[in-house]
Amino acid sequence: MIWLAFVLLHAWLGIIGLTAPTLPWGDVTQVYREWIESGLNGYWVGIDGPFVYPLLALLPMIAAMGLGPSLYGIGWLLLVVIANAAVLAFILNSRATSAPSAEVTADDAAGFTPDIRFVAAWWWLGFLLLLGPVALGRIDTFEVALVIVGLLLAIRRPAVSGVLLALAMWVKVWPAALIVAVVIAVKRRLAVAIGAAVAAVGVAVIGLLLGAGANLFSFVSQQTGRGLQVEAPISLPWMWMAYFGVPGSKVYYDQDILTFQVKGDGGSVADFLTTPLLAIAVVVVLALAIWVVRSGATTTRVLPALSLALVTALIVFNKVGSPQFMLWISAPIILGIVWQGRRFGAFAVIAAVLGALTQIIYPYLYDWLLSLDPVMLIVLTARNVLVIVLFALAVRSLFRARVRAPGEVPAPVESVVL
Template sequence: MTNRVVLWIAFAVVHLVVAWLGFFMPNEPMGDVYRVYEPWSAAAWEGRGIVGVTEAWVYPQLALLPMLLAHAPGALLGDYTLGWAVLVTAVDAVAFAVLVGAGRSHGRVVAAWFWLVAIACLGPVGMYRLDGMTVPLAIIALLWLVGRPWAASILLAAATWMKVWPAALLAAALVAIRRRGAVVGGAAIVTALVIGGVVAAGGGAHALGFVAGQTGRGLQVEAPISAPYLWGALLRVDGFWVFYDQELLTFQVTGSQVDVVIAVMTPVLAVTALAIAGIGAWKASRGVSFVRLFPPLALALVAALIVCNKVGSPQFQTWLFPVIVLGLVVDRRRWALPGVLVLAVAGLTQLVYPVLYMGILYPEPIAVTVLSVRNLLLFALLAWMVVRLVRLPVPTRPALV
């Protein structure tokens, strides 16, 4: 059999197994789909209000689109959650087809295998969350950035209006690519259409409600910054514990000086991202090519978005996949080890959630240790990419792309 045939068989097997595991693993890794996505979208279909328009919402407005679309396959299968799995698999298949092509490029074949292994390592939470819809859009966009920058920018902007994280890829593209007008233009078109649509529907007051919703959050239990509080809860330090936030529907931590930490994390994230972008801009001004500059810059920005975030949901690890895919396509030798590290992060994350998750909510040594190792690997990845970015050699002649 050809590489292409084997890859597509593996694609089908991985998606079937991961979709099936979502129903049988502990702690309901597919729970968000039927607990929140289905009610939100059903209310919109039935005229009972549109989240992000008639009321404030934690997500950008386009996040509702895939939730609405999942009702079509859900109706055919008699189950909305299955419909969501089919929709994510279909979008993944489009991105996979763009990535694999004819199956003759060794770099693309390696990248395709990486993506499939990464999906398996992270498990059902990567499929049964909104992030699972944005990752394939990001993969297509990154593969198109140089040749089709307008289309790539439009895809990244659309993904950003579903879940904010692809904005890091847009920022990296704006720094690294020469056709910056296309990047700005595509993003501006999508943003204008979304904001214009929301305002026209009477939801102007809620157009940017997701921004306030994120900045006002506490420390989610899995977030790297939450580690000292989680260990404090494990060691039964007075005032340290894990609790459930009824409004945000997440488990958070509290303890000494937690309000100060909550207040400084958003500025820390902003400063870190600006510093990384500044290094990238300096390298770009010295003529470093897109192929050398964009992958470490983008991965550093995405890693910073995870490491410096007050929220630490397990599906965030999917954000790392598209840049590794691109890196393996353009230079598999340089990106093989970062790819292995990301696979380790994904595998440990699946151990944390859903397998050992009760040991996080009611802290137990093994679960907390696994989560801590995962978080240390994320810090290591961020540091590695920043160092790689700083050490990028400056060419003696200006780069063409």
């Protein structure tokens, strides 16, 4: 039954992505395809010139050309189906998800059921449906697949976990934070670090041998010119200022970055502050995690909340906001469901709502948002506030994972049964 749902889901999202007039897979069928066609003609982004993504992002883009440029979108869909099928098979059949780890405490085990892997798998498929065609139509699909498996293997196969997370980092940068999270949370942290280092250095060496030179790290400089993107949580005040006609506030299209941004009084200050605020948020979360781990908390209590806190921090404090960012949240949610069962139910419900709100915004009514329709601004505000709430709840959950001193009264546990 679940595999039939998997096939129907991917067929449905693929059809919408490839045929909807709003071009939800435009990045794939236009931008990605043009990059690869340029490479086949002698100029490779990331090697011969700068690239907005790390080098491994080229691999699925190249593979999608296997059916030819006219069927590039179909080729992409087939690759996504293969990647997601591998993830689903892993969730349903791997020893890492079929039984609680030896590190699961008796308290955690109370929320674990033998069929929890099916709950996690069904939640994932439901989340993809709620998020819509963007869930399959961006490069993020592939690094998220690597992250899901990498996190689930953190305890049983820490070196493999490190390798997978490092490979994901070379598709998009954000999984680098999860490498640090796993190193902090697991007992065999040296194995994680070595696995990640070997994989990361290996990709870098291959890139240099291909002649990438400084272009190997051009994705860093390519992001510095971005302004406040319309969907980012930090952009909300300026979106509303533009709606109310505050002088100097407006939505505009950046021809260099190829994205819609917003500006207005104080926007340049917010733009400047986002990077240090993001760095501070990540450092604070990691410092909290170290303190919690040193108190004696187990990996199964720490890593799901820590991963979710880091991922949501990367969204909340980021001047870039894209619908596919919501896909990142699915990895720590799946980890939390598998390792903590119904204890992670509240997070799973909130993430599902975030997916649904995001699909309303993109791709169907995105033009309404850009024209500052008040209903769409309310939807965007609700979505972004809910991301902030999810971040706060994840940090609280991480704090509560600490092992309390004798005599300390534990805080009540709040959960939503899946």
